[in-house]
Amino acid sequence: MITPGLTESDPLGVQRALPIDAKLDAIWRTQPGLIGTLSCVDHKRIGLRYIVTAFIFLIVGGIEALTMRLQLSHSNLTILSPEAYDQLFTMHGFTMIFLYAGPVLSGFSNYLWPLLLGSRDMAFPRLNALSYWVYLLAGVFLYVSFPLGMAPNAGWFNYPPLASGTYNPGPNIDFYLLGLIFLGISVTVGSANFLVSLMRTRAPGMSINRLPILVWGTLTASIGNLLAVPAVSLACVLLFMDRQFGTHFFDVEQQGQPLLWQHLFWMFGHPWVYAIVLPALGIVSDALPTFCRRPLVGYTPVAIATVATMVVGFGVWLHHMFATGMPMLSVAFFSAASLVITIPSAVSTFAWIATIWTGKPVLTTAFLFLSSFIVLFVIGGASGVMTGAVPFDWQLTDTYFVVAHLHYVLIGINVFPVIGGIYYWFPKVTGRLMNERLGRWNFWTMLIGFNVGFFPMHIAGLMGMPRRIYTYDHGLGWDTVNLITTVGSFVFAIGVGLFLVNLFVSLRRGKAAGDNPWDAPTLEWSVPSPVPAYNFRVIPIVASRHPLWEGRLDEFPERSSLTDGYVLNQGRETLATTVLDAQPDLILKMPGDSMAPLLLSLALSLLFVGLILHSAWISGMGALLSGIAIVIWLWPKRALGQRAEAPHV
């Protein structure tokens, strides 16, 4: 099993090709052409598809935002009608929260997990492809409503009775409900895949105290999603039944409870907030120390803080509902729980500051994005503490103060680490470095534009400006602050544009990166850039948290083995290890490329298209085809070791 001495390096640290590489490449490579593209289950390509698709949605959601900012730049403008404005802010919120912020992190984790964990692929490669196709098709399903003028229009949290059939009879809300249920399938199967991959496909020796923090973040997010997504999917089913089949869950006249929607939505919504920030915090915790030239300060407290944030995050949903007139006791309890979240957040914050303080920072563009994130996290956190206090929240709920808070949280904690992470891992993906000079322009334009755009929203909120109004009167004194916000948001958009320009320029003309341009410590930097289809020539054996820094840190006498390990070249194979200690347990036979995921996601689309058209016939066809696709997918195959050796029991 163990083949010694498989790696030789040239003086620049770039590995030389060996005969085994060609054999592994033949086993793992996706065939070129359309069939290969549609049937590909390579986690790296799926991860990149996720990131590219999420950025397309980011651009679309950004254009929606800029349109709204033009409308609000001065009092009494009529660029947008009230109905158009409603659809725009709903689609902007849905797009950014569900179609950008979550999926972009799924993209990072899909690309990186097997590389960070020392594996050849995720535990369920075909499920991985399914989660991408369903995400894409759910996004397309939702956006079909837009050119039809039937886009969702009741805000991204879609409260009844405004969203009920009585007050919103068109198909707008049905697009929202069905789109969110459809998307939930993608999130659920993706989360299950992360969880099982973590439990089963780590390299030998990668015990849980050696996991990168990004893995902790995505693990926590995945468990959170498995437990929380059902709440919103259920809420959507119940509201859809109310609207289409005459049930009375939210119908006040029949003793229904509109607040039930708010409970179910925020039981999902608040854990989801952590699901779309914790992996991003993981990006910071893993990439920032590389540029500080030292390991992260306080690995264990940061890992525990990550999990603790999510655990407490399941008990704070009521803080979105302080103004609904609930008993003081429950309001006080949920306010206290919300304030408790500051503790794990502060643990991580001080760990990052200490890492920079005690390190020797290298001021790359990636470092600028990752370190400035800390500032934005503190500002967003502070306004979060303020709105977590009940009396303050009663003053500011549904004002621009909340809009400012959530944008500091989502842009500060998601977009900044994501772009920093792209500067960091771009060389691994493409083999080229991004342009640093353009990177500085990109960073400073985004940082200045963001703060000029969103900080004044706090003030607009304190001046009493409500959110979700399509215009305002001149005499209210909100003109100046709104004009500043509009100017800032356009500067921010230019910053994002510069990032995209840098991406395309560097893709073609970036400097050659080599295998480990940042001299980083984790496993993904031990393989060539761009990463070969099979990831690792041999499954490495891990002895510490920093396999590539062991020589200089010299914490332990043991050394990781990156050149000697399991080769596994009898078809697509990877190593299964035990859950806690990561001891070798089994050799997993991995499925090859397959059209089943795409066909299943198309059959599911048919089901949802039938529902929106009120056609039982189309829906039935979709359900039937989905069932057939699942049975074909799961049919036991001898090549995967799922069937009896001889045809008799």
Next chain:
Amino acid sequence: MSEESLRGIVLPVGSLGRKSSGWYGVWTLVLTEAAIFAYLLFSYFYLASHAGTDWPLGGMPSLRLAAPNTIILLMSSAALLWAERSGARRALRSRLLCGIAVALVLGSVFVAIQLVEWHNKSFTFHSGTYGSVYFVVTGFHLVHVVVGLLMLLTLLIWAIRGYFDREHHSALTIGAIYWHFVDVVWLIVFGALYLTPRLG
């Protein structure tokens, strides 16, 4: 871990029962499905706590069909357990086929009795929040049973075709977890909808 400790270890290959990825995968399915039912029952009790005197609608839900039906579903689980433990693991083909078939039949009887139970109700899902939540909760469960029956049918076909032997029957092990889960959920749904109203 030293390299020495890895040398000479011969590892099993492929999809083997509790070592298969699918075994871990089905537990994630159970986790997220259990969450759905938890939120459904949260909705039930939330609506109950805000309801007036007509809860449950039409008086206490009768146990005349529901209680025996609960036992039928549990027997179906037992049959599948037997198919796996005494059939597949000992390579006894007749027990394997017989166990899956009995589970399938008992599950189908459960669905039939449940439809009669629905038919006997004096209200529909249009009848206020109780009607809505009763039919949606039991309907969600019934859909899970029907999906489980289709799964059992598929497993039976695979068993008849001789796909399972002493080592290779992870599809059955995994499918059985789902079927037992659906039965455990029924116990909780039954307890919530049929028994808790009697406590007040």
